[in-house]
Amino acid sequence: MMKLKCDDVMPGLGCDFVAEGATKEDVVQKMMEHGDSMHADLMQGKSEEEKQQATVAMKETMMSKIFEE
Numbered sequence: 001m002m003k004l005k006c007d008d009v010m011p012g013l014g015c016d017f018v019a020e021g022a023t024k025e026d027v028v029q030k031m032m033e034h035g036d037s038m039h040a041d042l043m044q045g046k047s048e049e050e051k052q053q054a055t056v057a058m059k060e061t062m063m064s065k066i067f068e069e
């Protein structure tokens with residue numbers, strides 16, 4: 001199972017959510033959905049361009065932090 005800790009992607013939030021999936025793509029998808037529902041405030045006040053850039057950067061971070069357990 002591939003796993004990813006929210007706390008590894010967005011340190012300092014104190015969030016203990018862990019996304020799980022069979023593939024890295026699954027895990028990233030689940031983490032993006034989690035971010036949309038639980039951490040939408042992080043994107044508040046950002047322009048569409050800034051949101052896109054943040055999303056790209058976040059996905060890169062996610063890919064590098066996914067671990068297998």
Ligand SMILES: [Zn+2]
Pocket residue numbers: 006007013015016017034038039
């Ligand atoms: Zn979280």
